[in-house]
Amino acid sequence: MSENRRIKVLVCKPGLDGHDRGAKVIARALRDAGMEVIYTGIHQTPDDVVNTVIQEDPDAVILSILSGAHNALCPMIMEKLKEKDIDDVLVAVGGIIPDEDKPFLEKHGLKGFQGPGTELKEIVEFVKTNLKR
Amino acid sequence: MGFEALIDRLLKGDTRAAARLITIAENDIGAAEEIINSIYKHTGKAYILGITGAPGSGKSTLISTLTNIFVKEGKKVGIICVDPTSPLTGGALLGDRIRMKKHFTTDNVFIRSMANRGQLGGLARATEDAIKILDVYGCDIVIIETVGVGQSEVDIFRPAQSVLVLLVPGMGDDIQAIKAGIMEITDIFVVNKMDLPGADRKVSDITQMLELSMSFKYDYENLNQDHAIVHKWTPKIVKLNSKTGENFDNLLEIINEHKAFLKETGVIENYRLNRIKNETLQILKHKLTRKVEGLIHSNPQIDEYIRLVMDKSMDPYSMANLIIKLLGIE
Amino acid sequence: MRQFAGFGTAAQTNERYKFLLEHGQTGLSVAFSLHTIYGYEADNEYALGEVGKEGVSIDTLKDMETLFDSIDLSKISTSMTINAPAAILLAMYIVTAEKQGHSPDLLRGTIQNDILKEYIAQKSWIFPPEESMRLIIDTIEYCTQHVPQWYTVSISGYHIREAGSTAVQELAFTLADGFAYVEAAMERGLNVDDFAPRLSFFFNAHNNFFEELCKYRAARRIWAKRMKNKYGAKKPESLRLRFHTQTAGVSLTAQEPENNIVRVTLQGLAAVLGGTQSLHTNSFDEALCLPTEKAVKIALRTQQIIANESGVADTVDPLAGSYYVESLTNRMEEEAEAYFFKIEELGGVIPAIKANFFQKEIANASYKYQQEIEKNERIVVGVNDFQLREACSTPLLKIDDQVSKVQIDLLNKIRKNRDNEMVKAKLEKLKIAAQGSENLMPYIMDTVREYASIGEIISTLKEVFGTYDEDSIF
Numbered sequence A: 001m002s003e004n005r006r007i008k009v010l011v012c013k014p015g016l017d018g019h020d021r022g023a024k025v026i027a028r029a030l031r032d033a034g035m036e037v038i039y040t041g042i043h044q045t046p047d048d049v050v051n052t053v054i055q056e057d058p059d060a061v062i063l064s065i066l067s068g069a070h071n072a073l074c075p076m077i078m079e080k081l082k083e084k085d086i087d088d089v090l091v092a093v094g095g096i097i098p099d100e101d102k103p104f105l106e107k108h109g110l111k112g113f114q115g116p117g118t119e120l121k122e123i124v125e126f127v128k129t130n131l132k133r
Numbered sequence B: 001m002g003f004e005a006l007i008d009r010l011l012k013g014d015t016r017a018a019a020r021l022i023t024i025a026e027n028d029i030g031a032a033e034e035i036i037n038s039i040y041k042h043t044g045k046a047y048i049l050g051i052t053g054a055p056g057s058g059k060s061t062l063i064s065t066l067t068n069i070f071v072k073e074g075k076k077v078g079i080i081c082v083d084p085t086s087p088l089t090g091g092a093l094l095g096d097r098i099r100m101k102k103h104f105t106t107d108n109v110f111i112r113s114m115a116n117r118g119q120l121g122g123l124a125r126a127t128e129d130a131i132k133i134l135d136v137y138g139c140d141i142v143i144i145e146t147v148g149v150g151q152s153e154v155d156i157f158r159p160a161q162s163v164l165v166l167l168v169p170g171m172g173d174d175i176q177a178i179k180a181g182i183m184e185i186t187d188i189f190v191v192n193k194m195d196l197p198g199a200d201r202k203v204s205d206i207t208q209m210l211e212l213s214m215s216f217k218y219d220y221e222n223l224n225q226d227h228a229i230v231h232k233w234t235p236k237i238v239k240l241n242s243k244t245g246e247n248f249d250n251l252l253e254i255i256n257e258h259k260a261f262l263k264e265t266g267v268i269e270n271y272r273l274n275r276i277k278n279e280t281l282q283i284l285k286h287k288l289t290r291k292v293e294g295l296i297h298s299n300p301q302i303d304e305y306i307r308l309v310m311d312k313s314m315d316p317y318s319m320a321n322l323i324i325k326l327l328g329i330e
Numbered sequence C: 001m002r003q004f005a006g007f008g009t010a011a012q013t014n015e016r017y018k019f020l021l022e023h024g025q026t027g028l029s030v031a032f033s034l035h036t037i038y039g040y041e042a043d044n045e046y047a048l049g050e051v052g053k054e055g056v057s058i059d060t061l062k063d064m065e066t067l068f069d070s071i072d073l074s075k076i077s078t079s080m081t082i083n084a085p086a087a088i089l090l091a092m093y094i095v096t097a098e099k100q101g102h103s104p105d106l107l108r109g110t111i112q113n114d115i116l117k118e119y120i121a122q123k124s125w126i127f128p129p130e131e132s133m134r135l136i137i138d139t140i141e142y143c144t145q146h147v148p149q150w151y152t153v154s155i156s157g158y159h160i161r162e163a164g165s166t167a168v169q170e171l172a173f174t175l176a177d178g179f180a181y182v183e184a185a186m187e188r189g190l191n192v193d194d195f196a197p198r199l200s201f202f203f204n205a206h207n208n209f210f211e212e213l214c215k216y217r218a219a220r221r222i223w224a225k226r227m228k229n230k231y232g233a234k235k236p237e238s239l240r241l242r243f244h245t246q247t248a249g250v251s252l253t254a255q256e257p258e259n260n261i262v263r264v265t266l267q268g269l270a271a272v273l274g275g276t277q278s279l280h281t282n283s284f285d286e287a288l289c290l291p292t293e294k295a296v297k298i299a300l301r302t303q304q305i306i307a308n309e310s311g312v313a314d315t316v317d318p319l320a321g322s323y324y325v326e327s328l329t330n331r332m333e334e335e336a337e338a339y340f341f342k343i344e345e346l347g348g349v350i351p352a353i354k355a356n357f358f359q360k361e362i363a364n365a366s367y368k369y370q371q372e373i374e375k376n377e378r379i380v381v382g383v384n385d386f387q388l389r390e391a392c393s394t395p396l397l398k399i400d401d402q403v404s405k406v407q408i409d410l411l412n413k414i415r416k417n418r419d420n421e422m423v424k425a426k427l428e429k430l431k432i433a434a435q436g437s438e439n440l441m442p443y444i445m446d447t448v449r450e451y452a453s454i455g456e457i458i459s460t461l462k463e464v465f466g467t468y469d470e471d472s473i474f
């Protein structure tokens, strides 16, 4: 049923983290790869993120976190999504994510974990191959 | 494939169902047809407001401020923002939502960003479907922000009951754009960014332009002669600061005045008639185009014709007539 | 030489400070937790997961007292990396010294206090630009009168560059910010020679060796000329551009992190040859986490080697007269002037911020930079070339999530034990003053003395000043 299907992606900066250089670059790269991209801007609470996901119905959510708050924010976002029965959206986090946090985040259903130096085409590929619908 | 379950939920005001149905309508025109088919009878409750104007004129900011007011009045608001798709990559940056942060977590505001996916005229193909979905979802008001490329964004007149056109102080080119076709569809002119120098000047420019002009939205074709004379709406002009909310009480007054005008004069009936006509036309265009495209690529008869045209044994007009015959819709 | 430090609670950081001072450091540099940077209390919804993560968590005067417990504030110089709520933290610092028995004129240090680059690059603003500017000028005025040894604004190009600007943009936007502060302070009625010597700059040292060192040379020239010709400064110290430099964090890679030591060395060298007064060399684990002790030590050693072994610091402007250096300096100066012209056309720095001018320029430049790397037009050794992937084995410094609980308990205790009536009264006075045009520093100090929290003070000011939402472009 995908006569005119485009991949729609939400790029988010949760928490107080102001490091937006990477998020903006990723947003542009996804656009240039033919996707429809919404960038939420900085300072998104978990509720903000979930609300936007509900209304915009994206195929993927890119959480970019460099502040170290991922372990607190990501599980909360996942839980709130679950509460709303949202399970067909790819939710990925990247930025500065130490290796030892990955199993914990994976357990909560997150993917990705790419960090500094990741090529943009790798991120595009990652999104394309990990979609859930 | 059926969408009964989703539509059931939509009718109960389920937000996710509304969102998903819009996605489906965006991606698949066949599915859109099915959806509209089952929900059409429930549409018609929402008041539909169209906002157009040059890029950066403040459309999103205005919508944000206006929505704040509507929400305080206890209304449920749907917002659809259309942004351009890049013709080169097919991708799009949907940047309007970010201006409307304040409403993010309220249950009574539903914001949806849409890429126009190459459709001209300021809306996406599925915008009108989305409006209907939000109408059925329970929005009292649906606000549409057009692409904002400046010119020829006239499609908004189809779904919208009231059309706001934004201009900003300074540069005269927006006036030119209006003369080139937007004026006929405008109900309210907004001189936004009144805090910048030159706002009054802009107001008088518009006034002057209106005085010189004869053709307004409601005195054309379908209105019978009496209506045209008695019920003429001269576009109103209002200065605003969308960032601070200054003068928004004026704007609301004018909007209400326009709503009342539509209702009391019966012009609303006319609007509905036109809307159905134009929308059907739009759908037909779409369907026919797809049919013709299908035909051209698959029918060997047409390859014949093309060869004839190449040999100069036939001209393209004649070929087109033959194709119309093939379609059986002469 | 000082290292940037701050993590966890004030008590934890205080331990670190005492350790550093015992080992010969004479200055302290405070990094604050993100919730403090934005003026939220540790138990605010927004502070979730952030408390103590990226710097020390400060809520009230009590935390500041703990932070400098058993440290004589008249003997050290302190640098505080804080911007939007800078006036409050400065007030806390002054009051802490007061409680130690020191008068403000003895205090030495720097507060970043550069709000313009927040809107442009770092994104940690609170109030709208005009109101923020008022607070900056309040601190400049207050320090000029009462804390004369304090450096009032550290006008920062570092963040602008790290957000993705080019070298010329860093140069131009930073100096434009500097001039905006000068103009605003003069508008307040201050004499340029009274405050200008207490302004300093903070630049980035990126990869392109000559471009970087010419950037500093161009900056000095432009500053001196304008200060003299446009603002009528007379004192030589007003014309002198003092600057601190930090090597480019963004240039450091997570892949093969040891290579970063070499990058930092070259960048540091450019800064020294370009005449920097002080230098921060980044740690090689920059792209992985907050720096570990070992990485910090190597970074420190790197600058000591440059300073003491290489001999490059012995001569002032040793590359002057080189054909390439002089022509590149001239060109960068011209390109910066072209930017000044554009900014002027937009109506000045604040209108240009609101029109997204800087933000757009930077976003475009950073996307271009990234694309150049991907197309291999810009080589990053170990990332897109000569690549050797290996698992990260560097030990990381982690801040545990307990910190948040401890900090919130502390805060609750203070809320219970202080005189809440007094707090309310002082906040009310601050609010009334904010509605007028008086200098707010004395009022802020009064609220701080009563242990009003940073969150309460900021909320009070928000009621008068409002907040600011960025028109984010991307």
Ligand code: B12
Pocket (backbone or CB within 6 Å): A016, A017, A018, A019, A020, A021, A022, A023, A025, A026, A061, A062, A063, A064, A065, A066, A067, A068, A092, A093, A094, A095, A096, A112, A113, A114, A115, A116, A117, A118, A119, A120, A123, A126, C031, C032, C033, C034, C053, C054, C055, C081, C121, C122, C123, C124, C158, C159, C162, C163, C164, C248, C249, C250, C251, C252, C253, C285, C286, C287, C288, C289, C290, C291, C370
């Ligand atoms: C640039 C930078 C800044 C700039 C930010 C400018 C801006 N507007 O973005 C400035 C100078 C302002 C800054 C400030 C601070 N910074 Co800083 N900063 C960096 C730095 C050097 C580079 C980040 C960057 O932009 N890289 C370039 C972009 C393109 O890459 P990226 O963001 O990593 O994104 C790439 C990948 O990670 C990946 N990716 C990112 N997100 C996602 C998501 C998904 C799903 C996927 C698939 C991929 C992906 O794709 C991108 C393309 O490759 C890093 C260290 C480093 N080298 O990484 C520190 C760093 C992030 N900063 C740090 C700190 C502590 C701060 C401050 C708190 C310091 C302070 N106390 O004052 C402040 C806080 C500012 C704030 N408001 O939040 C720490 C964080 C520590 C931690 N998490 O444990 C770091 C790691 C440095 C360090 N080692 O200490 N910083």
Ligand SMILES: Nc1nc2c(ncn2[C@@H]2O[C@H](COP(=O)(O)OP(=O)(O)OP(=O)(O)O)[C@@H](O)[C@H]2O)c(=O)[nH]1
Pocket (backbone or CB within 6 Å): B053, B054, B055, B056, B057, B058, B059, B060, B061, B062, B096, B099, B147, B148, B192, B193, B194, B195, B196, B240, B241, B242, B243, B244, C354, C355, C471
């Ligand atoms: N000074 C002033 N600025 C305004 C006003 N309204 C909007 N703006 C600013 O104008 C800029 C553009 O506003 P938007 O609301 O994004 O404009 P838009 O028409 O939706 O833009 P596009 O969707 O990109 O076409 C932003 O920086 C707004 O803050 C106003 O009344 N006064």
Ligand SMILES: [Mg+2]
Pocket (backbone or CB within 6 Å): B059, B060, B061, B095, B096, B099, B145
């Ligand atoms: Mg818009």
